[in-house]
Amino acid sequence: MIVAAFPNATLTVGPLTLPNRVVLAPMAGITDAPLRRMAHRYGAGLVISEMVASEALESGHAETTLRAEAAGVPVHAVQLAGNQPASMARAAMMAEASGAALIDINMGCPAKRVTTGLAGAALLRDLDLATAIIAAVVGAVKVPVTLKTRLGWDDSGLIAPELARRAADIGVQLVTIHGRTRCQFYTGSADWRAIASIASAVDLPVLANGDLVAAEQVPAMLAASGGAGVMIGRGAQGRPWFPGQVAAYLAQSPDARHVPADPSLAEQCDVLLELYEDWLSHYGVDLGRRQARKHIGWALEAAAVAAGRAPDALAHWRKRILTQDAPREVRTGIRAAFDELSWSAAA
Template sequence: MKIGNVELKNNIFLAPMAGVTDMPFRILCKEQECGLVYTEMVSAKGMHYDDDKSNKLTLMHEKERPGAVQIFGSDPKIMAEVAEKLNKSDAAIIDINMGCPAPKITKNGEGSALMKNPELVAEIIKSVVSASQKPVTVKIRKGWDDSTINAIEIARIAEKNGARAIAVHGRTREQYYSGKADWDIIRQVKEAVSIPVIGNGDVTGPKEAQKLLEETRCDAIMVGRGAQGNPWIFKKIVKFLEDGTIISDPSPKEKIETIIRHMDMLIDLKGEKTGILEMRSHIAWYIKGMRDAAYTKQKIFQMKGKEEIITLLRSFLMRQ
C-alpha cells in the first residue's frame, strides 16, 4: 500500500480520534501491525499562534513511523502555513479533517462543515498541497445531512487539487456516530476517483473488515471506535485477511499489563496528573465487558494516583 511516495506495511489504519489516538496508544497499535496511525486532530489556528499543546500533538515517536498528522481549520493561508511547518516534522503524511461533527468545530465552519462549501474545500486542499513536501490526504463524511450528500463531489475536488488519498466515513454529520454507516457511498467514491480510497465506519472486527473491502473495493480500511481499548484489532484483521485465521482475544492478564504500560507511557509524556486524567477513558474501554468492569471504572474515575490504580487493576484481574 502506497500513499504518494509513502510505503506502508499494510492497508489497515487507525482513525484519528480526539482524546484517543495519543502517542502511547498509536505505538501500541503500531506494535499490533497497524499500517498507518493518525494523530488526534490538531488546530491549525493553534499552531499558527504557536500554542504549545497544539504543537505537542504533532510529535511522533520513531516507533510509530510512518504516521500521519491530522490538521483542521478553515483558513487556506493558515492551513498552508501549518503544512509548511510540518515539512520539518516526523510526520510522513498530512491529513486534512473535513469530517469532525463536534459542534465546537463545525460552528467555526471547520471539520464536516467544510463539506457545505466545496469552493473553500478546493482552496484549502490546493493551498496545503502547494505548501507541503509530504503527501496530503483528506478525511470526509458522506455529507452534512441526508439532503446534502456530496462525498463524491468533494472526493473529486480533493483529487483535482492534489490530494493523494481520501478517507470516507459512511455517515452524515447529522448522524454523528449513530445508526449504520453507509458503505455504498464508499463504493461510489471509489468508482469516482483514481486516488486510493480509505473506507471508514462500523469495522469492529476481521469479518467486517473483509466485508467492507469486498463490498466497496476500497484500497484501505480505517478503524475508529473498534480500536478503543483494543489495539489488538489490527493484528486480528491483518491475519484474517492474510489466511482466514481468527486470532483469539488477549487474556485478562495481557489486557491489564497493556493498560499499565499505556498509563506509564502517558505519564512519561504528560506527567502524572494529566496522564491519569486522560488514561481513565482508555481504561474504561480496555476493561469493557469484563467481570466487575462497571464498578472498577467508577472507582478509577475517582482516583488520582498511578499506584492506587495499579492496585485496583491487580485485584480486578484476580476476579477475572
C-alpha cells in the first residue's frame, strides 16, 4: 500500500510545499532514519528526526550525530533540543550544513531527564529564554524553523498562545501543539479544543498533535483544533504506514471518505523484516538488534489487531523473539509469528 501524494491537500512551510498535511512526529529513540524512510514511503507528508541534543551534536557525540543523519527523504528535517541559545544556533547551523531543509525546536518533551536540564517542556516556565532560543535559531539558518510544544507546563500556566505569537513574530514558519500540559505527560486525553486558542493567535500553520490513532478521528481533530494539519506520534508505533493512511483519508471528498486498508499481513511482515535489516545496517548489529526490539513488539501488537485478534495475541512470540540475540533467529521468529496470524485469519 504505497500512498501517493495528494496535491489538493498540501501544506506550505516557508518555501517548502509538503505533499500532504500529515507529519510523523519526532520521537526520541523511535523516529530514526530507517523508520522515517519507511513512513515516507507509505505517504507521510513530512518525517522529522528524533530529538537531537544541541550540545551533544556540537561535541560530535556519535549516537547524536547518527540521530541527525539524513534519511534519504525529500525534506530532511532535524529536531533540536537545548537550553542555551548560542548552542542551539550552532547546532542548527551544523544541521543545515549537513543537508537539513527544516529545523524543528523541541519545547514540549516532558521527560524528566530533559526537563531537569531545563530543556524541552521546561522552557514553558521561562518564556524569555524560550524566545531567545527561537530568535537564535531563526537568525542562524536560512531554512525554515518550526516549533513543537505543549499547552503549558501545567493547568495554571497555559502559555502556548503567547509563545506561538512570539515565535511567529520572530519568523517561525509552523507550530505544532500537543494538546496536553507537561505535567500531564501522556495521561488523560489530549485536549484538541485547547489547541484552537493557539491556531487563532497566529497567522501561520498550526499542527494538532495527541491521541490520533485512527484515520476516522482526523476530521474531528481538525475541526476542534482549527489546525492546518496533524502530527502523529504514538499512533504510528508499529504502523509506519499510518500517517500515509491518514493523509489518504483526509484527501478524499468529505462525503465519500473511507479508510484505506491496512497492508496485508504478508506485507506487514515484509516491512518489519526490511526495517530489521535496516536497523542492523544503520546502527551495527549489536546496537541495531537492541534498537529493533521495541519496534518488533509494537509491530506484532499492530498485526494482531489488524488480524482481528487481541493486541497480546502474539505475546508468546514477542517474548521468544525479543530474547533472541542472533539475527537469524529473530528473522525466523518474525516469519513464524506472522504465519500464525495468517493461519488463524484464514481459519
